[in-house]
Amino acid sequence: MPKSKEAFHHRGTSYIVMGFLSIFITQLLLNLFIFGYLELEQMGGVWQSSFTIRAFFPEEVSPEVVEDVKEKVKALPLVGEVKLVDSEEAKSRFLSYFNLQEEDLGLEENPFPPSLEVQAQRVEELPFLAQELEKIEEFEEVFYGGENTDALLRFYRFFLTAGGLLLLALFVFSLLVVTTVIRASIQARETEIEVWNLMGATKRFIRAPFIYQGVMEGLSGGVTAFVVSLVFFHFLLDFLNTSFPLFFWINWEELILPLGVVSILMSSFLGFLGALLACNSIEEESAKK
Amino acid sequence: MGFLEFKKVYKVYPAGVKALDNVNLSIEKGEFVFLWGATGAGKTTLMKLITREELPTSGEVWLERCKISSLEDRYLPILRRNLGVVFQDLKLVPHWTVFENLISPLLVLGVKKRDAHRLAEGILDLVHLQDKKHHKTEWLSGGEKQKLCLGRALIHRPHLVLADEPTGNLDGATALGLVGTLFEFSERSGATVIIATHSEKLVNRFPGRLVVLDKGKIIQS
Numbered sequence: 001m002p003k004s005k006e007a008f009h010h011r012g013t014s015y016i017v018m019g020f021l022s023i024f025i026t027q028l029l030l031n032l033f034i035f036g037y038l039e040l041e042q043m044g045g046v047w048q049s050s051f052t053i054r055a056f057f058p059e060e061v062s063p064e065v066v067e068d069v070k071e072k073v074k075a076l077p078l079v080g081e082v083k084l085v086d087s088e089e090a091k092s093r094f095l096s097y098f099n100l101q102e103e104d105l106g107l108e109e110n111p112f113p114p115s116l117e118v119q120a121q122r123v124e125e126l127p128f129l130a131q132e133l134e135k136i137e138e139f140e141e142v143f144y145g146g147e148n149t150d151a152l153l154r155f156y157r158f159f160l161t162a163g164g165l166l167l168l169a170l171f172v173f174s175l176l177v178v179t180t181v182i183r184a185s186i187q188a189r190e191t192e193i194e195v196w197n198l199m200g201a202t203k204r205f206i207r208a209p210f211i212y213q214g215v216m217e218g219l220s221g222g223v224t225a226f227v228v229s230l231v232f233f234h235f236l237l238d239f240l241n242t243s244f245p246l247f248f249w250i251n252w253e254e255l256i257l258p259l260g261v262v263s264i265l266m267s268s269f270l271g272f273l274g275a276l277l278a279c280n281s282i283e284e285e286s287a288k289k
Numbered sequence: 290m291g292f293l294e295f296k297k298v299y300k301v302y303p304a305g306v307k308a309l310d311n312v313n314l315s316i317e318k319g320e321f322v323f324l325w326g327a328t329g330a331g332k333t334t335l336m337k338l339i340t341r342e343e344l345p346t347s348g349e350v351w352l353e354r355c356k357i358s359s360l361e362d363r364y365l366p367i368l369r370r371n372l373g374v375v376f377q378d379l380k381l382v383p384h385w386t387v388f389e390n391l392i393s394p395l396l397v398l399g400v401k402k403r404d405a406h407r408l409a410e411g412i413l414d415l416v417h418l419q420d421k422k423h424h425k426t427e428w429l430s431g432g433e434k435q436k437l438c439l440g441r442a443l444i445h446r447p448h449l450v451l452a453d454e455p456t457g458n459l460d461g462a463t464a465l466g467l468v469g470t471l472f473e474f475s476e477r478s479g480a481t482v483i484i485a486t487h488s489e490k491l492v493n494r495f496p497g498r499l500v501v502l503d504k505g506k507i508i509q510s
Contacts, residue, residue: 195380198340200370201397 016217019274022177023221023267026170030266031229031259033163035250038258040156042250051126053118053144055133059087059111066114069138073116078129080119087112113140124156171270178217178274179281182210186282203283211275218271219264226263230256290354291315292481293339293449298348298358300334300505308334310505312348316483316498318448321475323492324485326502332485333377335502336453339483340374341365352449370398373442373480375452379434383427387418387437390426394445408444415470416440431458439467443474450474450482456491464488468495 055073057066066084074082085093090112095102120129126144133142145153186193196206230252237252293316300309308331316322324332337343338350341357350358357368373394381390388409395405413419416436421429429437435455442450452471456464468484472495475482486492492499501509 192382195382195393196397197365198342198369198374198376198380199394199397200366200368200372202366205397 016181016213019178019181019214019217019271020221020224022174022181023218023270024225026174026270027222027225027263027267028229029170030167030262031225033167034258034262035229035233035255036159036163038250038254040159042248043152051119051123051145051149053120053126053130053133053142054115055118055136055139056113056115056141057138058140059113061114061138065138069136070116072136073118073133076129076132078120078122078125078132080121082119083117084114085117086114090115124153124160126153174270175274175277178214178271179277181217182214182275182278183282185213186210186278207279210279211272214271214273214275214278215268216271218267218269218274221271222263222267225267226259229259229263290351292318292320292353293483294349294351295335295338296349296351298338298350299346300331300338300343301346308505309338309345312505312507314500314507314510316481318481319475319479320481321472321495321497322481322483322500323495323497324483324500324502325487325489325492326485327487329504330487330502331505332487332502333453334505336374336451336483336485339449339451340372341368366397370394370445371447371449373445373447373450375435375438375442375450375455377453377457377485379438381426381434381438381441383425385426386423387413387426387429388422390437391440391444394441398445400445412440412444415443432460432463435459435463435467439470443470446478446480448480450480452482452484454485454487456486456488461490464491465494472497 057069066086070082070084073079087110091102091110094100094112095105118129118133120126126149130142130144133139193206233255234252237249240247240249293314295312295314298309298312299307301307310331312331312335324335326332334343338345338358339352341360345358348358349356352368355368360368391409391412392405395408400408409422410419413422416439418433418436418440421433426434426437435458439452439455442452450471455471456467459467468491471482471484474480484491499509500507
């Protein structure tokens with residue numbers, strides 16, 4: 001005996017294909033966006049030093065003040081990691097960088113001021129964090145990156161904003177398609193729905209097969225997009241690694257989990273929401289009649 | 290109060306057509322009732338007030354001490370699950386098989402698979418459609434569709450069966466057989482059966498109460 005979800009047989013193939021395709025394409029583009037985001041994160045990790053803010057104390061600052069300020073900075077909301085570079089470490093870094101000996105400097109006193117190396121929780125928040133640090137009076141100078149870092153951050157922000165907006169638009173479009181498809185599917189089954197109503201079926205019983213249809217369409221679109229994306233990125237990364245071996249490419253294996261989780265959750269949610277909206281709109285229309 | 294009660298029921302359709310005019314009727318549990326009248330007398334409207342496909346313009350309809358004329362929409366499934374209805378226009382899904390149409394009330398009630406099959410086999414025997422079990426409903430003849438509709442109305446053993454012109458397109462013998470099945474069901478199960486018909490032959494062949502409707506008024510009950 002069929003269960004509630006099988007209560008409406010012979011659903012139109014064309015409707016199902018349309019719903020499947022819209023979710024598949026949306027999910028495919030979402031996967032591309034995720035790839036781009038993870039790749040940027042990877043680059044951000046490699047260029048971590050460019051994304052570190054250096055805040056210098058004056059030379060004569062006392063160790064107590066340095067410790068106090070360090071704790072104060074740690075407590076700021078945007079801060080990720082804070083490292084204290086004291087005068088000795090600063091001098092030793094300088095000597096190492098220029099491959100010099102201490103005698104080569106010929107200095108009686110250490111002229112290198114202590115500083116804090118501060119990393120933001122998220123790369124794109126770096127300029128805001130730098131502004132916060134500049135407000136602290138105990139620092140003599142605060143700086144980070146440079147033109148390249150700024151350019152990279154601008155691109156990062158552009159990518160997040162444009163990608164986010166594009167995805168939002170795609171999500172809404174896909175939701176509209178799924179809703180329309182399920183609506184058409186419901187309208188094509190008016191006879192069955194009328195019969196079920198007269199047999200005493202509850203609203204939930206009648207809705208269930210359409211919600212099931214939406215979730216299954218979403219899920220199948222998402223899983224297919226996941227598989228296609230993995231195959232595509234496998235060949236793409238293979239090509240990129242061969243052609244630009246010095247660049248920092250993400251590992252293909254690292255894509256499997258995020259793409260898998262997002263594909264399954266997002267697409268089934270999209271299908272579910274579309275079906276729910278379709279059922280609600282049809283019910284509202286019938287109530288008005 | 291009777292099993293089914295109509296109290297001062299009026300029904301006027303939006304176009305101004307008066308379908309029921311001050312109907313007062315009481316039907317007891319287990320009664321076998323013919324609702325007789327010409328086309329347009331208000332028989333179908335009366336049936337639709339019981340299934341709550343229509344609401345009265347004024348008056349009250351009571352079923353088993355429940356005022357169904359003011360029942361909230363969310364309780365309609367409970368009312369309808371306890372009815373067995375042979376609709377005038379059958380309300381069968383043409384692309385479903387005979388079996389699928391037949392078990393639809395059981396599906397709504399959540400009856401177990403094994404029980405549903407057993408009940409369906411019994412009903413298929415009763416309405417002589419055993420050999421058509423897996424046929425699409427659209428392939429059936431008019432008479433077979435009527436039988437299927439009857440089977441669907443009885444499969445969940447309702448306390449109240451409504452049959453609106455169940456013999457409309459049937460030949461005499463088949464019509465008698467079909468009403469005979471309803472009569473037998475009422476006798477065996479104690480269910481109340483109301484048959485709306487305009488056929489005098491049927492009314493005269495079976496013992497039962499006769500309610501006559503004319504232009505929306507009950508002129509004999």
